[in-house]
Amino acid sequence: MSDHAHHEESFLRKYVFSIDHKVIGIQYGITSLIFLFLGFSLMLVMRYQLAYPGEGIIPPDVYNSFGAMHGTIMIFLGVVPLAVGAFGNYLVPLQVGAIDMAFPRLNMMSYWVYFVGGVVMLLGFFAPGGAASSGWTSYPPLSVVTTTGQTIWLIGMIFLITSSLLGSVNIIVTIVQLRAEGLTYMRMPFFVWAQLITSFLLLLAFPPLEAAGVLQLMDRVAGTSFFMPSGLVVSGEVLPVAGGGSPLLWQHLFWFLAHPEVYVLILPAMGIIGEVIANNTRKPLWGYKSLVFASFFLGFMSFIVWAHHMFMTGMGTAISSFFQTTTMIISIPSVIILTALMLSLWGGSIRFNTPMLFALAFLPMFGIGGLTGLPLGLATSDIVLHDTYYVIAHFHYVVAPGTIFALFAGIYYWYPKITGRAMSETLGKIHFFGSFICMNGIFFPMLIQGLHGMNRRMYDGGATYQFNAPVLYLNEVITIFAVGLAVFQLVFIINFFLSLKAGEKAEPNHWQATTIEWTETTSPPLGHGNFAKVPTVHRGPYEYSVPGSDVDFIPQAQA
Amino acid sequence: MDIPYTVSARKDTGLYNGKLGLWLFLASEVMLFGGLFSALVLIRVGNAVWPPAGTPELNVALATFNTAVLITSSVTAILSWASLAKKDLGGFKKYMGITIVCGFIFLMAKSFEYYGKLSHGVVPSTNVFMGVYYTMTFLHVLHVIGGLAVMIYLWGPGSKMWHTNPGRFSNRIECTGLYWHFVDLVWIFLFPVLYLL
Secondary structure, eight states, X not given: OHHHHHSOXXXXXXXXXXXXXXXXXXXXXXXXXXXXXXHHHHHHHXXXXXXXXXXXXXXXXXXXXXXXXXXXXXXXXXXXXXXXXXXXXXXXXXXXXXXXXXXXXXXXXXXXXXXXXXXXXXXXGGSTTOBOOSTTTTOTTHHHHSOTHHHHHHHHHHHHHHHHHHHHHHHHHHHHHOOOTTOOGXXXXXXXXXXXXXXXXXXXXXXXXXXXXHHHHHHHHTOOOSSOOTTOEETTEEOOSOOOOOHHHHHHHHHHHHHHHHHHHHHHXXXXXXXXHHHHHTSXXXXXXXXXXXXHHHHHHGGGOGGGGOGGGTOOHHHHHXXXXXXXXXXXXXXXXXXXXXXXXXXXXXXXXXXXXXXXXXXXXXHHHHHTTHHHHSHHHHHHXXXXXXXXXXXXXXXXXXXXXXXXXXXXXXXXXXXXXXXXXXXXXXXXXXXXXXXXXXXXXXXXXHHHTOBSSOTTTTTTSGGGGGGTHHHHHHHHHHHHHHHHHHHHHHHHHHHHHHSOBOOTTTTOOOSHHXXXXXXXXXXXXXXXXXXXXXXXXXXXXXXXXXXXXXXXTOO | OXXXXXXXXXXXXXXXXXXXXXXXXXXXXXXXXXXXXXXXXXHHHHOSSSSOTTOOOOOHHHXXXXXXXXXXXXXXXXXXXXXXXXXXXXXXXXXXXXXXXXHHHHHHHHHHHHHHHHTTTOOTTSOHHHHHHHHHHHHHHHHHHHHHHHHHHHHTGGGGHHHHOHHHHHHHHHHHHHHHHHHHHHHHHHXXXXXXX
8 A cells, every 4th residue: 555655546547447445436426326317217218108108109028128127227236336335435434534445456346346237237228139127026937938138137136246245345344343443333423334234234135136146047048947837838838947946936035135125225325314414403313322223123124024025925824924023023123213313303403405405305205115114014905005006106215215315415415525525505405305396296196006006017007907097197297207307317417517616615524524534534535545644533423512512513533 | 554454453353354354255155055055945845756756866975075075175274274373384385285186176076977967968957956956066166166266376376475474374374264164064065955865
């Protein structure tokens, strides 16, 4: 490391194959934002098709592959790399007072493996028969007998899983080993806790999907029958496979990953919200310890709830009862976290800046997402709601106005630290209010459609079934709001680029925050090494408005 | 500035970075093979006859031999690390060399076994048992090949580090050994599950 500081680095080393966690974080951030935009664009085309099915803007098979790729891109290439790859990479070393990640080269590799995985996924669109079209869940037997795109999807997934494995090992080791002197576990910012638990989920939940991916690849390429039952008839003919496998096996392996994945999506978001709320209420987080322990419990429980996605598969009432019980239990830590964040607002002198607005909106939006999940977690009510638009509305409330709002809060909040300039507050507020209205305009009608019984994954928006007739008009409403949402995202994109050059110059500690990344580094932080002098930590993370103190806040690193 | 704890252990955790990283990696590997073994259990209980009728006999004698070879290699892997602790580079070269040779013997026996099956037209698609057999043993073989690549590097050009940074080199050997034990352990599970039960 020390040699590097003295030598002028080549362009490639500095910006492309960088081993500096900050550059890698920015690479992750930009790539994942592009993928988010791409995933959103796919959905806009699909929404147009749903609103005006008569025009047939895309054929049904393309609609299917757009649907599958929308889910895949949004989750595996957009939100997770942004929440963990970008925010985790950039902020964790700064917040724990480390000069870099524990394994800088592994860190670079993790980004490039992710990048290759993304490219492979996109190549799927050029495969004969188009990209994967069996949904992001890729249920066999359909996914085994479908077109080549699915094989490419599986290869892409193996790259993405490898990347997240490398990334999560790196984050855990960095937090455990490289914490600055004095930074005990209970003095870590909540964001760091969230990243730590998220990384454990990624580390332990992804490998079974990798196993499942390999098995499905074998089914497709080598003709094995892990997921193929005996005597399966496709298009009137018995498939020439040996049989003896089980389609349900895939669902078990898939959801064993994919349920913890939900918490991978939501925990970093909660971490960001914690930072923003503490900073802008100018008081400590309410119940910091409860937050930490609830997150722990949440992470643990997330491994034993997966089969609540499978109530309709006929796996038996005993198993269903078990999983509906664990599902009800896991809602408790979620409620604790949300309650603690909400009570943190009590009595604070709140600063309503753009990051705080997004953070405040996160609370009720995630609340709606969580509460609408309860009927889905109970086996009996799930039978009615399964596979309807209600499910879509539920998980989008969690991820879109939930997690993505939190990620926006994080971008507005840390932008001054990363670039040295603040984003425009005016444009930020336009972006926020527009997005807030449009998000609800999109997802609330879906709850109504779903309760009415409208199925998801319908190419014609449900017009085939007469019982959908009373709620069909909502398809058009939703599409109009989706276009509106796109327009307001343009405001964000303009703000993002404009502020790089024209934004207000940021102070090193732009928001008068207490954590190390604000008080001990310049904006943007130094290249290799982060700190002029490695800090020592003397107190907890949220010492705002300390009783008896004559200053507004006391930095963690202040003796 | 250098990243701390690459060679010496951090006091409160008692670990150097690489070792913690490797343990975490192994945890994820446990989940990978755990997923595969669970899949095997589920498939097995879903089939009334196991292995399905018409499955050819697996070569138990050869697999027993391979088990012995891998266990030997685990012992020599430890001895190579122990030699470094005694500052004996020659001993390290000898024991690491034996470990590598054992790895190759394992691979040769395994190829022989695969060849015997494939030449009789027994392929992964023959039936669900052979699918499990080929997939799981081949994933294990990939792990063996990966381990061998690292060990050959550390035995050859990589061992120069002993003269510049002996502490770090010993750490590398320790981590490689941990990984190699894991690969061994996976086989210890695969052997009875596929060949004996």
